[in-house]
Amino acid sequence: MKLVYFAWVRQQVGVSQETVTPPDAVQTVGDLMSWLAGRGEGHARAFADRSRIRAAVNQVHAGPTARVAAGDEVAFFPPVTGG
Amino acid sequence: MIRIAVGEADFDAGAEVRRLQAAAGDAGAIASFIGVVRPQSGGEALLSMTLEHYPGMTERALEEIAQAACSRFALSAVTIVHRVGRLVPGAQIVFAGAASGHRQAAFEGVQFLMDYLKTQAPFWKLEERVSGDHWVEARSSDDEAAARWERR
Numbered sequence: 001m002k003l004v005y006f007a008w009v010r011q012q013v014g015v016s017q018e019t020v021t022p023p024d025a026v027q028t029v030g031d032l033m034s035w036l037a038g039r040g041e042g043h044a045r046a047f048a049d050r051s052r053i054r055a056a057v058n059q060v061h062a063g064p065t066a067r068v069a070a071g072d073e074v075a076f077f078p079p080v081t082g083g
Numbered sequence: 084m085i086r087i088a089v090g091e092a093d094f095d096a097g098a099e100v101r102r103l104q105a106a107a108g109d110a111g112a113i114a115s116f117i118g119v120v121r122p123q124s125g126g127e128a129l130l131s132m133t134l135e136h137y138p139g140m141t142e143r144a145l146e147e148i149a150q151a152a153c154s155r156f157a158l159s160a161v162t163i164v165h166r167v168g169r170l171v172p173g174a175q176i177v178f179a180g181a182a183s184g185h186r187q188a189a190f191e192g193v194q195f196l197m198d199y200l201k202t203q204a205p206f207w208k209l210e211e212r213v214s215g216d217h218w219v220e221a222r223s224s225d226d227e228a229a230a231r232w233e234r235r
Contacts, residue, residue, distance in 0.1 A: 007135055007207035008218050059140035079221030082206025083118055083177055083197055
């Protein structure tokens with residue numbers, strides 16, 4: 001599974017992307033966030049307040065209950081601020 | 084016809100309007116919006132604004148927003164140009180344009196494009212101010228602006 005991070009989420013995690021193999025118990029975006037929060041100090045900081053994080057699965061906006069699977073590209077970022 | 088462009092280069096708004104008119108054929112109305120970097124933010128001078136985006140998803144999201152505007156307002160042509168990278172105050176950030184048979188659809192089309200762009204397209208702004216760097220926070224008023232189109 002490919003993970004990509006943007007804006008302050010990227011800064012706190014410390015990398016713009018990484019490839020991970022989460023355990024089978026990780027079925028949803030929310031599960032993935034909980035698992036990632038335990039991966040290190042930067043990840044813990046980035047995912048400390050999940051209400052501030054948005055996600056996309058395979059480049060489509062996705063909520064915390066959206067399913068994730070091996071081979072997916074999952075992105076985490078703050079609410080968008082374009083325009 | 085839909086034109087989407089995302090990149091660091093500046094744009095020529097006049098050329099974009101002419102292109103929109105040419106693409107629209109016999110449209111009677113063309114409306115456009117240009118977003119510009121403000122000189123101040125948070126009560127202090129803004130030195131620059133750096134726009135980050137999600138390559139691939141950005142283009143896809145803008146295309147979807149443009150398609151939705153076309154079918155909802157019977158637009159014959161839509162253009163969205165969005166810049167990324169480091170921009171200084173006064174620099175153009177975004178161009179949104181819509182062509183239609185009549186002015187109301189063109190005006191509303193552009194508003195719809197901007198309201199959805201602000202809440203759906205994966206862009207983030209980092210402000211470089213005198214006091215330091217600040218990520219721009221999403222505003223609930225932007226969510227409300229987009230939500231009002233759902234209620235209509």
